[in-house]
Amino acid sequence: MPSYEALVILRQMPRQEVITTLKRTAEAIFSKGGFIRKLDNLGHRTLPFRVFEHGIIHKTGTAFNITFDSPSKVVFDLNEEYGRDVDIVRSNIFKAEEPVKIKCTLQEELQPPAYRKGVIRMLRIARKGQKEKYPLNTGLNYYPFQK
Amino acid sequence: MLRNLLGKTTIDSLSANGFNISYNPVCVQSVRWRRKPRWIPKAKTKIFRIPNHKPLLPEETHEWLRINNNYKLQMNSVRAFFREEVMNKKKLIAQGQTPADEEAEFERCKSINDEWNQEIANIRDARYARIMKKRCEKLETSLDHLERIKELQMTKIEERVRIQKEKSTTFITRKNIDQAIEHALSNQVDFNFSIDLQGNIYKGDEKPGSVAKKEAN
Numbered sequence A: 001m002p003s004y005e006a007l008v009i010l011r012q013m014p015r016q017e018v019i020t021t022l023k024r025t026a027e028a029i030f031s032k033g034g035f036i037r038k039l040d041n042l043g044h045r046t047l048p049f050r051v052f053e054h055g056i057i058h059k060t061g062t063a064f065n066i067t068f069d070s071p072s073k074v075v076f077d078l079n080e081e082y083g084r085d086v087d088i089v090r091s092n093i094f095k096a097e098e099p100v101k102i103k104c105t106l107q108e109e110l111q112p113p114a115y116r117k118g119v120i121r122m123l124r125i126a127r128k129g130q131k132e133k134y135p136l137n138t139g140l141n142y143y144p145f146q147k
Numbered sequence B: 001m002l003r004n005l006l007g008k009t010t011i012d013s014l015s016a017n018g019f020n021i022s023y024n025p026v027c028v029q030s031v032r033w034r035r036k037p038r039w040i041p042k043a044k045t046k047i048f049r050i051p052n053h054k055p056l057l058p059e060e061t062h063e064w065l066r067i068n069n070n071y072k073l074q075m076n077s078v079r080a081f082f083r084e085e086v087m088n089k090k091k092l093i094a095q096g097q098t099p100a101d102e103e104a105e106f107e108r109c110k111s112i113n114d115e116w117n118q119e120i121a122n123i124r125d126a127r128y129a130r131i132m133k134k135r136c137e138k139l140e141t142s143l144d145h146l147e148r149i150k151e152l153q154m155t156k157i158e159e160r161v162r163i164q165k166e167k168s169t170t171f172i173t174r175k176n177i178d179q180a181i182e183h184a185l186s187n188q189v190d191f192n193f194s195i196d197l198q199g200n201i202y203k204g205d206e207k208p209g210s211v212a213k214k215e216a217n
Helices: A015-031 A074-084 A117-129 B002-006 B011-016 B058-095 B102-170 B177-186
Strands: A003-011 A035-053 A056-069 A088-095 B193-195 B201-203
Touching (some): A003 A015, A003 A035, A015 A035, A015 A056, A035 A088, A056 A088, A074 A088
Antiparallel strands (some): A003 A088, A035 A056
16 A cells, blocks of 8 residues: 555644544544554644634644555545544645665766767667668779769 | 557458558658649749859760760660560460470579579578577576566565564554554654754754754664
8 A cells, every 4th residue: 555644734722632633534544444654743833824724714733744554545535534624724645755766876977978878878879870881892992983 | 549449459450351441650741843834934033043063074974974885785785685585486486386495494494493492491491590599598598587587576575575564563553543642742753854974963943053963863
């Protein structure tokens, strides 16, 4: 199952209500056939801009980052569910990408042009396009006519 | 488009089975202007135009003519000779007189031809044998290569499964959710930091000069 990260910002609520909301969001994931890997609390913070959601203007909120795995078809439904939830100010689900393994090819790039792979490839393509030159068999080492 | 609709059946197999289907991958473009008709006068911008012909060297033209005339003479004479021979033969056949040694001549030619064919056939068979041998070797190496790739893939997959199994002990399910929520609410996580190559962590809310020297785990 692919990994996703859900960033949910809950409105300013007493601690007990925060716990119930978190349980609700987690239950949504479990009921749709997923499991949670990590649950991070990013803290109670003032939002960068005021958010008008479900009839209330929110200035502060608690942000949580839920890393979970679930079937890919379920993500759309989860987004919709979190959007309907009154206690969730903002929610976004991102695909958790694995870090890309980059191979260092600095030594190859620093070589002189004749030894570089890209240049060799280009030369091979150029040689393919050239037409064959057939021998004239005139016995002369020059072209006798005026072209 | 037909290819995609019908899946495996291609246009070739359909046309082989009698359906009149053809496809024209080349864009057909017809000639739009061939030449000006003879009865149309020259364009005003072109009446006094003097074409710049390349100056031909007289020695070159002389040589070219010599070569050309020789060649044409030879070719035409050979053609005339063959024409005459054929006409004579036709006359003989029309009169009902076939030369007596025609059969023998044919047999002789046939035997020579068969010899040549046999030589070429031997060369060809030898070449085919070499090609087959190469192909078999190549196939064997590619099969080994495929097996090795499969083994590599299996090891990679098993590694991934092993890593996930290790991680599965820390997963949060319906049973652990309460614990996980309590833990999360009591421990706040701050991702606003950067780290340099020596492992020094620079927190976001500190001033740019100060460094919190902690070894990164």
